Structures are given as C-alpha cells and as structure tokens.
Amino acid sequence: MFTLVESLYSNEILDRPDLGCAMLIAACQARGIKTTLIKGQTTYLKDIFIDESEELWDILRELKDADLRKIGILEYKESFAGKDMKQFCVELKGLYGCSIDDKNPRRYFNGLEMKRFHILYNIFMSAYYYCLEELKSNKSRMVDNYVRRIRETNPRYIGFSLQFKFDSFSRAIRKRVKESLGIPIIAGGSLSPFIDLKNIDKILKKEYFDYLIVGPGEFALPRLIEALAAGREPVGIGNVYYARNGRIKGSGLEVINNLDSLPYPDFSQFDLDLYPVPERVLPIQSARGCSWGRCAFCSFHKINAGRHKILSAxxxxxxxxxxxxxxxxxxxxxxxxxxxxxxxxIISKALLGGNLKNINISSAARLEKGYDNASLLRLMRKAGFIQLQWGVESASQRVLDAMRKGTNTRVMSRILKKSSQCGISNICFIFFGFPGETKVEARHTVAYLKKYARYIDDIYCGTFILTPYSPVGQNPSRWNVEICNPAGYTVKSGMNPKEVSIFYARFLKEIAMNNIKVSSGRLICLYPGNSRVTAHFLSSGHGMVLSEVALKCLARKRLNRIFPVLPGEFRKRGGDFVWRAENTMESIFINEHFPEKENTLDSLEEKMFLLSDGTMSIKDIDLIVRDGVRSYHSKKRLRDKCIGFFRKIFSRNLGMAFAAPWRAG
Structure with missing residues (x-):
C-alpha cells in the first residue's frame, strides 16, 4: 500500500541504515499500513559498481575534459582512461566485493583500498548528477531501475526521504513516478525543517511531490495516509503541509512529547550486511533535541522545535x-x-542492571562540567559506552563564548584526559571560521589539539557554514555578519570566508603529511571522515591496543592476549607470496606516496599472515602452525619463528593488535 524510498543522496558512503526510515516503517506497520522499503545506498552502490557499470563507463567516456574539470574529477581520468569496458567493469566488481561483501577486518583496515572505493564513488556520483543537472540527460538505467522497483511494489502512496538536499537523481525518479503512476507523493526527512515554507507551492511543483512532512513523521505519516485512503483532505494533521488552490495549508509543527509511545525501529527490510563495515552497526535514540539549544551556529533545534525529550531508561x-x-x-x-x-x-546503571552482554555504544555529548567526573566516565565505560563524540568546536574561550557554546576550555581539557584514561575513545569535532575568529585563535585551536593529542583518538573537522535557521542566520548583524546572497556572506572582523578556506586547506595538508600530531595516531592510516569514526568505534569494541602493548605480551609469552590484523596489499608473484604492508602510525597520504617496501614471505610466514585476520589469537595461530609437528625442538623452533614474525610486525607498526576477536568474515 505504501512504498518508502530511502534517501538516494549522500556525500559520504554510509555505514549503517537510516533510523528515520526504520521508525516510519514501524509506525506505519503498527497502524496496519503495509509498508515496503525501496533501499537507497545499498542498492545504488550495487548498481554503480556491478549492475550498471557499463552505463557508467559510457557516461565517463562521453564526458569531455571540460566537463570533467567542471565537476572536479579530471585528475582522476586515469582511473578509467586507457581501459576497455570489460576491464573497467571487472575492476569495479572486484572493488565492490572487497569493500562491501568481504567482511574480513584485514580488508576493512586496508586504507588505500577503502580510499579508492570512496573516491570512485564520489567520482561516479558527480558524473551522474552532472549528466542529470547540467546536461539535462533523460536517459539513466539507474533511474529506470528505481522506477521499476517502485512500480513492482504496486503502491497507492509513495514517500521519499530527504536527508541532505534536493538532488537531481531523486527528482528524476519522482518526476517519472508522478508521470507514470499519478499517485500521491509524500516527502519528509531531516531536510524538511529547513525548507522555506513560504515557497512551498513552487517547491512542490519543482520537486514533484504533493505533501511535505516537516519534523517528526511517526504520527504524521500514518495519519496522512489514513486520511488520503478515506478520501479526506488532511486538515489538522500536525507537521503536514500541502497546496490547495494556490494556498499553502498546514497545522504547524507537532513534537512527539512521549518517546516511549513510539514502536521499536524496524530494520528488517534493510540489507544490513551490505554496508562497508565488518560488523553490523545500528542507530538508536535515547533522546531527541538538545538540552542546551543555544549554540549560535546550529540549526538542529528547529527539527524538534527547541525541545528536549528523553526516552525512559x-x-x-x-x-x-x-x-x-x-x-x-x-x-x-x-x-x-x-x-x-x-x-x-541513569542509562549506564540501567545497562549494568539489565545484564545486557557485549553491548557497545557511541554517542555525541557536550563537554559540560558534569562529565568532569572520573567515576561517571568509568561507570559509562563499564556499561558499554566505548566512544564519545565531543563538540570541541574551538579552543579559544573568546570564540566559544561568541558561539554561545556554554563550555570552558579548562573543563574541556580535564574531561578529555579523564575520558581517555577511563578507556573511552574520544572523537573531537572542530571547525574554523566562526564569524570573528582570527588566525591567531584558529592557530590556538591547532596548538590545543597538539597538546592534548594523546587523549584524542581522532578529529572531525570542517569550516563554518551559515545556515538560515541558526541564530547567526536569523540575526547576522549581532555577529557582525553581512549576507551577500543566499550562498555567501562577509564578516567585519576576523578571517573572511576565503581566508578560512586557505587556513583549513593548509591544516588538512599538514595532517595528511603527518607533519602535525593532533590525535593519538590510531587509525590515521584510514580514509578520514565518518568511516574512520566508525572504525575507531569498532576497534574500541575489540580492545585495540598499541604496538608496544602487543610487544610486551609477546615478550611475556601471553600469546592468547593478542588478536592480530595485518592490513595491506598482498598477491602471488610467480611462486612467491608478496605483501606490501601499511604503516599503521602513518597517514594514508604517506602510505600512498611513500609506501613500505614489499615483503616476500616464505610458506610459514604466508600461513601466519593469512591467519592474522582478527578472528584468532597469536596462540591459536601458533597452534595451527605447529599442528602435526611431533618433535619438541621443531615445535620450539616454529614457536620462536612465530613470535619473531609478530615481533617484527609490531616493532615496525605494520599490524594492528586487538584484545578481543572479530567475528569470522
């Protein structure tokens, strides 16, 4: 009856299903509305890399250098130039298999391979969108495939999830569906609260949908579908907007006050094993909204009307x-x-009291004074909170005060130190260019990160983005900001947007070259962004330890304490097994441009290498290697060689060590 189309646009490859869609499916099913999911990323990745790679080949070959330069992918032309279609398609299929199908942690921690997967994804999506938007192409088998999948569900109503922006790919699908099926199209998602409702009539026509759900949809969507099924106009249904006779109709924003009234999210229709992670990761909520809600740069308060609601423990x-x-x-x-x-x-105590086993949680948190408490952080770590994502934003107190962040740099420093010492992985979010921030203050933030790097597992950084519903966007003059056009602004003091971009680019270059240490160095060998944050999360859940710890365990013959993973590229060359390792303490740029020397492994080392995929300890590997050997001296020689092999690996930072096993890939 109702078909829900998951978001079809993302500037990054996601590693988990969409919680909003899972909640909507559950809410509709609870009201007896049969709901079918048309999957987003897990489907279009397969289309790009396998099913429709021939169409992709044709698109890339037809684009001229001027087109490739315009969309910023000319430098990657060699990725597909000089190859025939068959070779191109075989390579894409192999890369998809390594990045998606293969759940071996060794593949997951192969930074160069994952980087190539992410970059090619962005190249291909850029090419598709360019053809749809700039070249006005009406031919796309990927669009055809989605329209066909929607038709096959035989829907009476269709919903589209909008997560980041109005994109040409989803728009082309909605246009085709509206023209061919002529049934009501509903749109919603995290983008919806930021849509200018004054222009909703034009937006409905341009984007090819009939109803817009703004904000939470768990109550609004089933009620809207029930009204349409009964032939009623959806008057009085909160969060629903539509146009009638040139007039905009809607009943305002309705927040769900009792989160306990919501059903469990339904992930049963998602392809949970087709995300680029070796183990499943699911999103969940314990609250909605922000208890602080005053940050000058933030627009998220609009989604929940500035209210903070919590789920009972x-x-x-x-x-x-x-x-x-x-x-x-x-x-x-x-x-x-x-x-x-x-x-x-409260949640930590409930988790410990609920006797839940092997639960690992990552959460965002504010660097507020209450977290400056080692007892609380130890309790959280014991309960399963193994990663906390902190909004540092800046290390300048003046800038933090201007942001209305409500945090203190001295308290912030103590929290990061205590959290790390309690065994929690700290991810710090920062950005440069808040209106009024000077270069001196930006450099102070960099110096701060360097000073506290040992307590920070990774940073997620960016630049200030002026959004219309943030306090700065609503009252720019208060922050000495002048809006030039919908996409630009100037400032009366501090760095201007161009200076911010230059500063940020230099900062990223220094990190890429590993010239500055702004984090502990763990996993800097991986592709940055959301994927690396998740890698830290999964690694913490498996008790990742530093190389020096692994070396101590080897020295003390505690071989059952270490579960090794040896990433890098390996292949057969003639009769030899050749491994080009990645230095786990160097950036992905260094590993790419200044690679480690190739290692030719003998048959025993080859066996140990292949067994080092995180699923078994060094003790297990040693036992397998010595299996069938009866002589005491031969067994001792093999054990010594095994220990020597791993000692060499960890002393050169060519492997990763974990205290707990990964699941078998």
Whole structure:
C-alpha cells in the first residue's frame, strides 16, 4: 500500500541504515499500513559498481575534459582512461566485493583500498548528477531501475526521504513516478525543517511531490495516509503541509512529547550486511533535541522545535535488547544531538542492571562540567559506552563564548584526559571560521589539539557554514555578519570566508603529511571522515591496543592476549607470496606516496599472515602452525619463528593488535 524510498543522496558512503526510515516503517506497520522499503545506498552502490557499470563507463567516456574539470574529477581520468569496458567493469566488481561483501577486518583496515572505493564513488556520483543537472540527460538505467522497483511494489502512496538536499537523481525518479503512476507523493526527512515554507507551492511543483512532512513523521505519516485512503483532505494533521488552490495549508509543527509511545525501529527490510563495515552497526535514540539549544551556529533545534525529550531508561534498555537479539548486533550509535550527564548516569546503571552482554555504544555529548567526573566516565565505560563524540568546536574561550557554546576550555581539557584514561575513545569535532575568529585563535585551536593529542583518538573537522535557521542566520548583524546572497556572506572582523578556506586547506595538508600530531595516531592510516569514526568505534569494541602493548605480551609469552590484523596489499608473484604492508602510525597520504617496501614471505610466514585476520589469537595461530609437528625442538623452533614474525610486525607498526576477536568474515 505504501512504498518508502530511502534517501538516494549522500556525500559520504554510509555505514549503517537510516533510523528515520526504520521508525516510519514501524509506525506505519503498527497502524496496519503495509509498508515496503525501496533501499537507497545499498542498492545504488550495487548498481554503480556491478549492475550498471557499463552505463557508467559510457557516461565517463562521453564526458569531455571540460566537463570533467567542471565537476572536479579530471585528475582522476586515469582511473578509467586507457581501459576497455570489460576491464573497467571487472575492476569495479572486484572493488565492490572487497569493500562491501568481504567482511574480513584485514580488508576493512586496508586504507588505500577503502580510499579508492570512496573516491570512485564520489567520482561516479558527480558524473551522474552532472549528466542529470547540467546536461539535462533523460536517459539513466539507474533511474529506470528505481522506477521499476517502485512500480513492482504496486503502491497507492509513495514517500521519499530527504536527508541532505534536493538532488537531481531523486527528482528524476519522482518526476517519472508522478508521470507514470499519478499517485500521491509524500516527502519528509531531516531536510524538511529547513525548507522555506513560504515557497512551498513552487517547491512542490519543482520537486514533484504533493505533501511535505516537516519534523517528526511517526504520527504524521500514518495519519496522512489514513486520511488520503478515506478520501479526506488532511486538515489538522500536525507537521503536514500541502497546496490547495494556490494556498499553502498546514497545522504547524507537532513534537512527539512521549518517546516511549513510539514502536521499536524496524530494520528488517534493510540489507544490513551490505554496508562497508565488518560488523553490523545500528542507530538508536535515547533522546531527541538538545538540552542546551543555544549554540549560535546550529540549526538542529528547529527539527524538534527547541525541545528536549528523553526516552525512559527502561524503554531504552528494552529497545537495545530487542535490536541486539533480533538483528545479531552489538554496536549501536546514539543518533541524537547529545547525551546529557544525567541521562548518561541513569542509562549506564540501567545497562549494568539489565545484564545486557557485549553491548557497545557511541554517542555525541557536550563537554559540560558534569562529565568532569572520573567515576561517571568509568561507570559509562563499564556499561558499554566505548566512544564519545565531543563538540570541541574551538579552543579559544573568546570564540566559544561568541558561539554561545556554554563550555570552558579548562573543563574541556580535564574531561578529555579523564575520558581517555577511563578507556573511552574520544572523537573531537572542530571547525574554523566562526564569524570573528582570527588566525591567531584558529592557530590556538591547532596548538590545543597538539597538546592534548594523546587523549584524542581522532578529529572531525570542517569550516563554518551559515545556515538560515541558526541564530547567526536569523540575526547576522549581532555577529557582525553581512549576507551577500543566499550562498555567501562577509564578516567585519576576523578571517573572511576565503581566508578560512586557505587556513583549513593548509591544516588538512599538514595532517595528511603527518607533519602535525593532533590525535593519538590510531587509525590515521584510514580514509578520514565518518568511516574512520566508525572504525575507531569498532576497534574500541575489540580492545585495540598499541604496538608496544602487543610487544610486551609477546615478550611475556601471553600469546592468547593478542588478536592480530595485518592490513595491506598482498598477491602471488610467480611462486612467491608478496605483501606490501601499511604503516599503521602513518597517514594514508604517506602510505600512498611513500609506501613500505614489499615483503616476500616464505610458506610459514604466508600461513601466519593469512591467519592474522582478527578472528584468532597469536596462540591459536601458533597452534595451527605447529599442528602435526611431533618433535619438541621443531615445535620450539616454529614457536620462536612465530613470535619473531609478530615481533617484527609490531616493532615496525605494520599490524594492528586487538584484545578481543572479530567475528569470522
């Protein structure tokens, strides 16, 4: 009856299903509305890299150098130039298999291979969008495939999830569906609260949908579908906007006050094993909104009308238990703006009291004074909070005050140190260019990161983005900002946008060259962004340890304590097994342009290498290597060689060591 189309646009490859769609499916099913999901990323990745790679080949070959330069992918022309179609398609299929199908942690930690997968994805999506938007192409088998999939569900109503922006790919699909099926199209998602409702009539026509759900949709969507099914106009249904006779109609924003009234998210229609991670990761919520809600750069308060609502601890634990058992998942990310200090304590105690086993949680949190408490952080770590994502933003107190961030740099420093010492992985979010920030203040933030690098596992950085619904966007003069046009602004003091871009580019270059240390160095060998944040999360869940710890375990013959993963490229060359390792303490740029020397492994080393995929300890590997050998001296020689092999690996930072096993790929 109702078909829901997952978001079809993302500037990054996602590593988990969409929580919003899972909640909408559950809400509709609870009201007896049969709902079918048309999957987003997991489907179009397969289309790009396997099913429609021939069409992609044709697109890339037809684009001229001027086109490739315009969309910023001319430098990657060699990725497809000089190859025939068959070779191109075989390579894409192999890359998809390594990045998606192969769940071996060795593949996951192969930074250069994952970088290539991400870059090619961005190249291909840029080419598709360029053809649709600039060249006005009406031919696309990927669009045809989605229209066909939608038709096959025989829907009466269709919903589209809008997550980041109005994109040409989704628009082309909606246009075709509207023309061929002529049924009501509903749109919603995290983009919806930022749509200018004054222009909703034009937007409805341009974007080919009939109804817009703004904000939470768990109540609004089923009510809208029921009204349409009964032939009624959806008057009085909160969060629903539409046009009638040239007039905009809607009943305003309705926030869900009782989160306990919502059903468990339904992930049963997602391809949970077709995300580029070796173990399943699911999103979940314990709250909606932000308890602070005053940051001058933030627009997220608009999604929940500035209100902060929490799920009861009992319901949260029940949801975790349900999802863990049903979907065989042990890694959960809290998909919300923050986890308050009070809720962190309550949930941690409930988790420990609920006797949930092997639950790992990542959450965003504010660097507020309550977290400056080692007892609380130890409790959280014991309960399963293995990663916290902190909004540092800046290390200049003046800039933080201008942001209305409500944090203090001295408190911030203590929290990061205590959290790290309690065994929690710290991810720090920063950005440069808040209006009024000077180069001196930006450099101070860099110096701060260098000073506290040992307590920071990674940073996620960017530049200031002026959004219309943020306090700065609503009252720019208060922050000495002048809006030039919808996409630009100037400032009366501090760095201007161009200076910010230059500063940021230099900062990224220094990190890429590994010239500055702004984090602990763990996993800097991987592709940066959301994928690396998740890699830290999964690695923390498996007890990643530094090379020096692994070397101590080897020295003390505690071989059962270390589960090794040896990433890098390997192949057969003649009769030899050749391995080109990646230095785990060097950036991906260094590993790419200044690679390690190739290692030719003998048959025994080859066997140890192939067994080092994180699923077994060095002790297990040693036992397998010595299996069938009866002589005491031969066994001792093999054990010594095994220990020597791994000693060489970890002393040169060519491998990763974990205290707990990964699941078999």
């Amino acid at each position: 009992d319901n949260f634990i029940a949801t975790l238990a349900y999802l863990s058992n049903k979907y065989r998942c042990h890694f959960f990310t809290l998909n919300q703006e923050e986890l308050t200090v009070e809720q962190a304590g």
